[in-house]
Amino acid sequence: AQTVTQSQPEMSVQEAETVTLSCTYDTSENNYYLFWYKQPPSRQMILVIRQEAYKQQNATENRFSVNFQKAAKSFSLKISDSQLGDTAMYFCAFTRTSYDKVIFGPGTSLSVIP
């Protein structure tokens, strides 16, 4: 069975600084998808970034980038130039395909301090 682990329950970062959120996962699959979701106080799940396991290149989306280490089963999220609006819960997630269930990690609560 697949599992997703996030070892940092809470983190904080100064506005404009860079922060990295950690995520590890366990699977026997070779092809799969990894995601980082943001859940602000509104509780709406927002996709931040996704990575296909078959792609070696790390995904980037503006200020968000990932460090995907397939052999180590590690998938960290780097947020550059942190903004107050980045304050939220961040969930690392795994799925085999879009038709399959998404398995979420326990989450990291990120606070951006002005």
Place this chain on the structure above:
Amino acid sequence: GAVVSQHPSRVICKSGTSVKIECRSLDFQATTMFWYRQFPKQSLMLMATSNEGSKATYEQGVEKDKFLINHASLTLSTLTVTSAHPEDSSFYICSASSTRTGDEQYFGPGTRLTVT
């Protein structure tokens, strides 16, 4: 991007009654919908997977007779909490996917259920 709605956004019901939550894909046909449950300060836990026209597949530990899921059309899935109890109070989130959405699921805004 694709839009998924949920109705109602908040509901309060009395213990012993049933409540229905709707999940709709507004601009695409969702072949698969998922229902999650989230307790305060916790992660999302999958309850069941529903495919249009077939019975839902429930995760281990989820009572299928208590949480009735119907996916009668390609744009609508419903979750009915039967004989609700205070411990059923939670935040319920649905997501939907289809061949059009590719490798991504789209999430609804969630429904907060409070059982008094």
